[in-house]
Amino acid sequence: MLPKNQRLRLSQDLTATVRSGVRSGRRNVVLYARRQADPVSGDRIGFIVSKAVGVAVKRNLAKRRLRAIARELRSDEGNLDIVVRALPGAAELSWDELRQQVASGWSAIEHKLVDR
Template identity: 45%
Template structure:
């Protein structure tokens, strides 16, 4: 799943005893250390508000694409929302949701 600034992968773990987990990948292609850390902080804050939408056992990885460092917080937030919707639909198509 991909948007202009982000790419995501979602998986439903068969062991749903753990809480939902989210990971971030922000490479040097995004920018220098200051830009990469700012991008990670923004993505963490965006996901903090959305953790309740994920079910126990969900695994979700967000990768920042090269232009994510220049994107506004509101743009990243809207793209994360779109990726969450796409991930949910994809998992339902695969029959991994109850």
């Protein structure tokens, strides 16, 4: 579990990031990011895992894996709000495949934000 100050917990924060942030889609995950309005302690991360991913056991597995991957990729010096949306095939992927897709999307959104 990520500490409270490293999570996007309010629906308005998730919505603002999805609507006004940059987007990077992969086969089974989509990442959205935007710069924080008032920088806090590092990147903040939120997750969207809908029922389309599967039954509760599969959704929870996908969330646990995504949290662990995000913990590895997160930067303490960053000032981004990042939302990771799991698509239906995310629960069926192996750990390495899911990590590769998230890492690829993560680097893409960071490059897009540098260009902005």
